[in-house]
Amino acid sequence: MPDASRLDHVGLNVHDLAAAARWYADAFGYVVELELRVAPIDLDIVMLAHPDGTRLELLRRDGASSGPRPANPAEAALVPGYSHLAFDVRGLDEEFARIVALGARPVMAPQPSPEDGVRMAYLADPEGNLIELVERPERT
Numbered sequence: 001m002p003d004a005s006r007l008d009h010v011g012l013n014v015h016d017l018a019a020a021a022r023w024y025a026d027a028f029g030y031v032v033e034l035e036l037r038v039a040p041i042d043l044d045i046v047m048l049a050h051p052d053g054t055r056l057e058l059l060r061r062d063g064a065s066s067g068p069r070p071a072n073p074a075e076a077a078l079v080p081g082y083s084h085l086a087f088d089v090r091g092l093d094e095e096f097a098r099i100v101a102l103g104a105r106p107v108m109a110p111q112p113s114p115e116d117g118v119r120m121a122y123l124a125d126p127e128g129n130l131i132e133l134v135e136r137p138e139r140t
Helices: 017-028 092-101
Strands: 010-013 031-038 043-049 055-061 085-088 105-112 119-124 130-135
Touching (some): 017 043
Parallel strands (some): 085 130
Antiparallel strands (some): 031 043, 043 055
């Protein structure tokens, strides 16, 4: 595996760029890195950056329509392509409650993950995109 390879960002199509940018800022600490428009295809982009170096690209195109969105992880696993975003958190129960209070829909309450020693929860952002919260044991 080349050392130069790493994930740069994930793109997420949304209906309301400004609302989604505010929500991901409040929920996960992202800030707007840049905003741009690709006029030939009527595409608006807001790139969000996190202090840890991760980036999330929010995209909106005129004329976009919503397709069916999976309501939970089991449904998401039946559809090839995007399934969910996952965020590593500390204090899973508190973070789950905080993010739900910001407008997320609870999908799966905090519980043990199939991965030994890990806890997880699922919620959906205000536009219905699935998000997994993962709490791993402290690493030494």
